[in-house]
Amino acid sequence: MDPGLVTGSEDVGVLATSAGAxxxxxxxxxxDPxxxxxxxxxxxxxxxxAAQPANHSPLFAxxxxxxxxxxTAALTAATRTWLPATG
Incomplete structure (x- = not known):
């Protein structure tokens, strides 16, 4: 599900763009469901x-x-799909 607009302070996008990565x-x-x-x-x-604590909140759990x-399974599958196989 697309979370829509979210607030954020992550500057990793700026760093990646600057590095051409x-x-x-x-x-x-x-x-919790x-x-x-x-x-x-x-x-x-x-x-x-919207009522859930965000990841930078001390209440985030x-x-x-x-x-x-x-x-972990989702990120591993995406990484294995994106990176070329080495063997």
């Missing part, structure tokens, strides 16, 4: 997403499992 910036969800129980519309989901496993 390719860059992909992923946002991996880590919210229970926080979304009972939602029936996109608007309700967006409101609950992603659900470790399955977030870490799924995030």
């Amino acid at each position: 390719p860059l992909v910036y992923w946002l991996l969800g880590g919210a 229970a926080a979304f129980e009972g939602t029936t519309s996109v608007e309700e989901i967006r409101a609950r997403v 992603p659900v470790i499992s399955p977030t870490l496993d799924l995030g």
Whole structure:
């Protein structure tokens, strides 16, 4: 799902552009699915997403499992697809 506009302070894009390096910036969800129980519309989901602490918040506490496993698997698959095979 496209998260839409999000605030950010990451300057990694500026650094990558300056270095002429390719860059992909992923946002991996880590919210507890229970926080979304009972939602029936996109608007309700967006409101609950907006209420979640952001990654720079001291309240940020992603659900470790399955977030870490799924995030690692997704990033590994993307890396293996993007990088040439070596053998």
